[in-house]
Amino acid sequence: MTTKKTPLPKPRYLTISYQVYESRHQDQERRYRPRQVPFLRLSGDWLFAAGFAVGQKARVQVTDQGIVILPEG
Incomplete structure (x- = not known):
């Protein structure tokens, strides 16, 4: 028996x-505008539907094609 999965939200722009x-x-000479x-x-x-909860940590990974954000724990 298979379980129905909730459809993923539409892409966000x-x-x-x-x-x-x-x-x-601290060094004034090394400060910039x-x-x-x-x-x-x-x-x-x-975000909640994607697995993120208030107060939860998230991992941000930068790749050569973009950014991946994953909930931790």
Whole structure:
């Protein structure tokens, strides 16, 4: 007997925003001007459906083709 699996959510299309990154180096000569870095925020019930819970750790792996985010534990 097989069990029915819940269908996976549809793909999400997100917009990469930016966040201002400021150097906090103690040596003034090694500090640089604030700059914009890519920023992505994820939230929604679909994360829970994908196995993520509030307060849970997640592993982020950068590959040559993108980013993989997996729930830990």
